[in-house]
Amino acid sequence: MSILSETPALFELGLLCPEARIEPVSDALQALDALSVSVEDADARTGAEQALFGEPGLPPPRAGWQRSRVCALFSTEAAARQAQQLLGVQDFFAGCQPLGITPVAEQDWVRLTQAQFAPVEITAQFWIVPSWHALPAQAVHSLRLDPGLAFGTGTHPSTRMCLRWIAGQGAPEGQPLGRVLDYGCGSGILALAAAKFGARDVDAVDIDPAAVQATARNAQANAVQLHAGLPEQARGEYQTVLANILATPLRVLAPLLCGHLAPGGRLVLAGILERQAQVLKQAYAPWLALTVTDAEDGWILMTARRH
Numbered sequence: 671m672s673i674l675s676e677t678p679a680l681f682e683l684g685l686l687c688p689e690a691r692i693e694p695v696s697d698a699l700q701a702l703d704a705l706s707v708s709v710e711d712a713d714a715r716t717g718a719e720q721a722l723f724g725e726p727g728l729p730p731p732r733a734g735w736q737r738s739r740v741c742a743l744f745s746t747e748a749a750a751r752q753a754q755q756l757l758g759v760q761d762f763f764a765g766c767q768p769l770g771i772t773p774v775a776e777q778d779w780v781r782l783t784q785a786q787f788a789p790v791e792i793t794a795q796f797w798i799v800p801s802w803h804a805l806p807a808q809a810v811h812s813l814r815l816d817p818g819l820a821f822g823t824g825t826h827p828s829t830r831m832c833l834r835w836i837a838g839q840g841a842p843e844g845q846p847l848g849r850v851l852d853y854g855c856g857s858g859i860l861a862l863a864a865a866k867f868g869a870r871d872v873d874a875v876d877i878d879p880a881a882v883q884a885t886a887r888n889a890q891a892n893a894v895q896l897h898a899g900l901p902e903q904a905r906g907e908y909q910t911v912l913a914n915i916l917a918t919p920l921r922v923l924a925p926l927l928c929g930h931l932a933p934g935g936r937l938v939l940a941g942i943l944e945r946q947a948q949v950l951k952q953a954y955a956p957w958l959a960l961t962v963t964d965a966e967d968g969w970i971l972m973t974a975r976r977h
């Protein structure tokens with residue numbers, strides 16, 4: 671298979687739907703054996719384009735746009751045409767409009783997807799590298815991580831800042847990480863990095879069971895020893911507590927995270943926007959004094975030592 675050959679392999683049914691119809695129409699398309707259903711802003715790249723904001727790790731605030739283009743892929747033209755006919759007679763289709771059925775050239779989806787993920791440079795010597803890429807020649811330290819269901823491939827500024835902080839502990843001015851807790855581990859990327867940079871015992875926890883599984887798989891792929899589990903599996907005191915979540919959960923988690931810090935231990939928080947620094951400082955003030963120690967693209971890293 672080539673990345674783009676001329677053979678039409680699939681058929682795309684396009685529909686224009688108002689926001690209130692997106693969910694029932696998408697559900698019906700899936701029930702009609704669509705191979706995939708995607709939703710886009712029908713007014714994208716026009717003056718009427720609407721932004722849907724969601725902080726990383728959280729779903730967007732709404733199911734779709736005022737006018738959404740819903741695209742469903744079918745394996746045959748007949749299946750796409752039948753789906754269009756069946757949808758056309760449903761009550762919930764009122765206000766929707768078919769945009770037509772178009773053949774989609776056969777593509778090598780795997781290669782196309784892989785091509786979008788390149789190695790990520792954390793420091794000149796520390797790289798996050800997808801499994802299908804060769805290691806960059808200058809990579810002294812590396813983690814093998816593929817994009818998956820759990821957050822954390824090193825492309826987000828918050829993750830990168832945490833990774834830089836961890837890598838800095840391996841530098842001459844750094845300090846041993848000791849026992850490490852990665853709270854909200856996602857793919858396990860911070861826990862894996864901590865293990866690579868000398869942590870002696872690593873616990874990685876997340877409320878999402880898919881993240882726990884991904885962390886265990888990624889640990890195996892990187893030949894790293896760690897304990898992945900749900901939050902209640904964080905036990906006792908740690909010399910390093912890492913939490914890249916978001917400002918609101920981090921505020922709520924202040925007593926819990928500080929309760930896990932050993933005397934002299936260090937707390938590293940990320941997932942925080944510049945304007946949220948003060949709120950976080952106040953929330954943690956009863957236990958320790960957070961300071962901003964790194965910043966990238968409007969996101970900040972906050973760290974503190976427990977006395």
Ligand SMILES: C[S@@+](CC[C@H](N)C(=O)[O-])C[C@H]1O[C@@H](n2cnc3c(N)ncnc32)[C@H](O)[C@@H]1O
Nearest residue numbers: 727821822829854855856876877878881914915
């Ligand atoms: C932004 S991702 C960070 C993933 C990874 N640690 C990184 O640095 O890229 C945040 C993770 O925290 C998890 N999470 C959110 N709220 C949580 C909570 N209250 N307790 C534990 N994990 C939580 C989410 O499921 C998600 O996997």
